[in-house]
Structures are given as C-alpha cells and as structure tokens.
Amino acid sequence: MDIILVPGLWLNGSCWDAVVPALEEAGHRARPLTLPGMKSKGASRAGITLRDHVDAVVAAVDEASGPVLLVGHSAGSGIGHAALDARPDRVARAVYIGGFPSPNGSPLLDGLPAENGEVAMPDWAEVGEEANVEDFDDEQLARLYAEAIPVPVRVLTDPVELRDVRRYDVPVTAVCPEYTADDLRGWVDGGAEQLGELAKVRDVEYVDLPGGHWPQLTQPERVAEVILEAAARP
Template identity: 55%
Template sequence: MDIILVPGFWLDASSWSDVTPPLLAAGHRAVPLTLPGLEARDAPRAGIGLRDHINAVVAAVDSADQPVVLVGHSGGGAIIHGAVDARPDRVARAIYVDSGPLGEGGVINDELPAEGDEVPLPPWEGFEDADLTDLDDGLRAMFRARAVPEPKGVAYDPQRLHDERRYGVPATVIACEFPSAVLKEWIDAGHPYVAELARIRDVEYVDLPTGHWPQFTRPADLGTAILAAVDRQ
C-alpha cells in the first residue's frame, strides 16, 4: 500500500527517514513529501497557502494506483484532512501524529510570529514544556539546523471543506503530547479543539508518550505504530 507521509511545520520529506524502515520492510511503499516552499531555506514562499499544500497531497493521492493511507504530523494533520475531504474515496485511512483534523474555517496556527511571507522556527522558549519532552540538546540542534521557514499562508489560511464523506474515512490518532484519555475527555466535553475529530465515525487511538516530534524522539516506535494502523486497515 502507498503510505503518504506529510511533515509538520518547518520540515521536509527527510524528517521521516528514521520512521519509514518498518513500513518498507513490510512491503509498503512510503511516500514522504516535501511541500511547496519547504524545498530549501531560500525557496520562494510568497503566495503559498494552505490550499497549495493540500493540493500537493491530493496530487500524490491521484498518482497512486490504489487507495492510500495518509499520515500527517502536527500541522500536516490539517493538510491531510483537506486531502481526505477532496478525495474521500481514495483514502483508506488517515493517521494523525500528535495532530488531528482541522474543521471548516479553522486555522492551523495564526499566532506563530511571521517575518514577511514566512514563519521561522521559533526559539525553544516559545514552546510548551510538553512539546519538548525527550527532545534533548542534540535533537534540538539537529532540528534547528534542518528547519526551513514555513509559508505564512499555510499557518494563517482558513480551512475550506466541501464533502462530508470525509467523516466516513477511518482515522487513527497517535497521541504523544496529550494522552488519548485527555482527547476523549475533550470530545465528551464538546471542546472545540476536537470538534471535527468527534464527527469522524471510526477513530482509533494509540498512545506514544513523548513530545511533539516523535519522528525524532521515538522514530522506530512511531514507524511501528503507523505500520500497525496500516495492517489493521
């Protein structure tokens, strides 16, 4: 099966390199993406918005000869949800890695400080302690060295959705920063943060306790969790 992996902010396809070995060993085709504007630090980012990233994922879905599994980390969760909405009959499962689906009109994060057309990786002080769990000094240095500024429009643009068949696509949430029990409590309480997730009819939860970047802090375990979700599919 084709497994399309969508990175979170500031990252390119190479961020999945330590996650994909178990997928490949099981005979799947891993397709990590580098989204528009993330090709290099000096790549142009003006005019690139959320829809451009969704369209890039949709193009990858359309290029496959069978239904695919979509994996989205962090802000990539909003992006794959937009692709699920665009191609609900072509996605076998959506896997949200420390992320979730973004509903109509929502934005990924318009509070991130922008510089012109881009959002650089903020200083570590700008993150919550829970984000940084297990991200030691060496991993932080590696991450910052490879980080590419995110196009501002991707963070700030509102999500636009059109097809409620998206709610019938099975989903897996790999919960890292917040345990799945907390997410379920939020759903039961009607918290707006999980309103779109609450509408998906078939959701499974997998706990992978670590910080917000499990592809760096627990890559082998993340690969195993993704593979298990694909195999259940």
C-alpha cells in the same frame, strides 16, 4: 499499500527518513512529501498558500496505485485531512500524529508572528511548550532549531476548506505523543472547538505514544510500528 507521509510545520519529507525503511520492508510503498516551499531554508516561499500544500497532497493521492494510508504529523494532520476531504474514496485510513483536523473555515495555526511572509519555528521553552521537546537531547534539539524551515504565513492563516461529508466515514488513528489518549478523548467529549472536526469522525482509534511532539525524529521505530498497525486494520 501506498503510505503518504505529510510533515508538520517547519519540516520537509526528510523528517520521515528513519521511518520509511520499516514501512518498505513490510511491503508498503512509502512516499514522504516535501510540500511547496519547504525543500530548504533557501527555497522561495513567496505567494505559497494552504491550498498549494493541500493540492500537493491530493496530487500524491491521485498518483497512488491503490488505497492510501494518509499519515499527517502535527499541522500536517490538518493539511492531510483537507486532502482526504477532496478524495474520501481513495483514502483507506488516516493517521494523525500529534495533531488533528482543523474545522472548516478555521486556520491551521494562527497567532504566531510572521516576518516577510514567513513564520519561523518558535523557541518552545520561551512559549511554555517544553513538553514538545522533552525527549530531545541537547544535540538533537540544536539540530531541530538549526534545520527548521520557515513556513509560508498563508499556510498557517488561510481558512481550511472542507466540503465532502464522506470524510467522516474514513477511519482515523489519532496518535497522542506529548498528551495522552485519555487527554484527547476528554477534550473531544468536552466539546473543544478545535476538535469539532475529529468529533464527527465515526471511527477513531486513540493510540498513546509517550514522548515529545516529534516522535518520527526521536522514536522512529515506534512510529513505524504504529503506522504498520494502522495499515493492517480493516
């Protein structure tokens, strides 16, 4: 199976480096994506939009030789879901790690300060999100901040565009790192507005993966196991 790996904000395809070998050893074709403007801190990000990121994922789906397992991390889940909406007949299952699809017309993530058209990674302790990085040691955390790539502001603030209701027929594995599967189910059942899209998906499997928000960096073996389990599901 073709497994397309979509990074979350401030990351590029290299965040999946420790996950890819296990997927390939299992006989799959892994394709970690580096989205437009995210190759490095020095890359040009001028004028890049959410549509550019979604189109890059759609292109990867189109290039796949067979059914696709589409994996998104964090806000990459929203980007991946928008690509799934464009190609619902090509995606066998989606895996959303630490994130979920954004509703039609909503931004991926609004409210973070932008400078010169870019949004830098915040200090998670300063914004009260220590749980995001609870499983990093000091060296890993310093590397995360040092290597974080600013995100084009329009990737975060442009409204998500969803059109094809067949997206709700594509099964989803929702992987829960810094929150639990019971938490996420409760938020969905409670009608949380930002989870309205996930609530409409007809087949959702909830999987606990205790730790921080970036398990592909801190526990890649377990992330690979979860992805392989999803690939094996009908």
